[in-house]
Amino acid sequence: MSSQSLTDVRPAVIIEDHAPRGITLRSIGSMLMLAVMWGLSIPVTKLGLESLPPLTLTAMRFAIAVPLLLVFAVGQNPLPRRAFPRVAALGVLGIGIGQVAQTFGVSGTSASVGTIISATIPVFIVFFAALRLKQHVSGWQKLGLLAAFAGIALVAYARGHGTTGSSGTSVVGALCVLLSALAIAFYYVWSVELTTAYGTATVAAWSTLFGFLALLPWAAWEMWQVPFHITTSGISAAAYLGLIVTVSGLFLWLNLLRHVPARVAASVQFLQPVFGIAAASMMFGDRLGPSFVAGVALVLVGLAFSMTSRRGAR
Known part of the structure; x- marks a missing residue:
């Protein structure tokens, strides 16, 4: 809405470019700030999970985000x-699916692995758009999907060869992050028609509210069953994810789209995993071995190919 009104990836990569304005130092600075804000989301989630269980952390995140989104609406x-x-x-x-799966996935992966798998969301957006919005998929985009999956396979392979440091990665954890990427990508494609009809702020606020309400009973059950401790780092992680990633990131992104072409703004997707992996390396000591680096390169190539579509999404 990871993003996003929900996570760390935006639907503008599938929308026709309607912003012919020039690029300024201010807009470049905004794109860099956005890449840092969203890039840190997975490492910060990993930090929050050290003291809070997954559903509780997710519920705290959206308990902060929902009132602010409703105010903006x-x-x-x-x-x-x-x-x-x-x-x-x-x-x-x-x-209920995208963000919860992401949080559970991050609990079962290293921050670096979670970051790079989440970076595939724009690739899936392109292909879901082809199915639902009847957009053309080029040969380069198909090649991009294959490259992204090959990169994910290499990243998952790297987990068993000591390349991701102290935060181990399981196959289930990697699959949960991948499920999250698929669900969030479909969320953005599905939301295009609704946001066109009712406005981005309105749909973001109400959909987040409904998702939060559906999550609350499960989070309450988890808090009753799973012992945990409220810590400064846990509260700070929830606040960062709710205030910075979900709310501030959304409105900074929307403001950015008013000043630069959507395809230029979408280039932030290339920097997001770079900042995320750098942060994971510093925060958790994730080691970036050859297989992992090759996997990251393939995912970024896949992302580049997926964004080479023709203009003119309807």
Whole structure:
């Protein structure tokens, strides 16, 4: 909404470029700031999981984000009753599956592995857009998908060869992050029609609220069953994910799209995993062996190929 109103990746990579304005130092600075903010999301999640269980951390994140999103939605297009079921389902998909799977996945992977698998979200956006929005998929984009999957396989292979440091990675953890990437990508594609009809702020606020409400009973059950300690690092991680990644990141992104072409703004996707992996290396001592580096390179190549589509998404 990871992003995102929900995670760390934006749907603009599938939308026609309508922002012909020039690029300024301010816009470049905004893109770099955004790459850092979103790039740190997986390492910060990993930090929060050291003291908080997955559902509890996710619930705390959106308990912070939801009121702020609702405030920003005040005065925007109202959401009609007939749209509630679709927006609610969107929130359950984005948070109940996407964000929860990401948090569980990060608990079972190193921060570096989680970061690079999450970086595949734009690749999946392109292919879900082809299915749902009937957009053309070029040969380069198909090659990009293959490269991204090959990169994920290499990253997963690296986990068993001592290249990811003290934070071990399991196959289940990697699959959970991959499931999260698929769910979040589908969330963005599915949200295009709704945001076009009712506005981004409105759909983001209401879908996040519905997803949060669906999560609350499970988080309450987890808090009852799983012992945990409220720590400064845990609260700080939840606050960062809710305030910086979910809310500030969304509105910085929307402001950025008003000043630079969408495809230029989307180039932040290349920097996000770089900052995330650098942070994981410093925070958790993740070691970047040859297999891991090769996997990262393949994922970035896949991301580049996936963004070479023709202009003109309808």
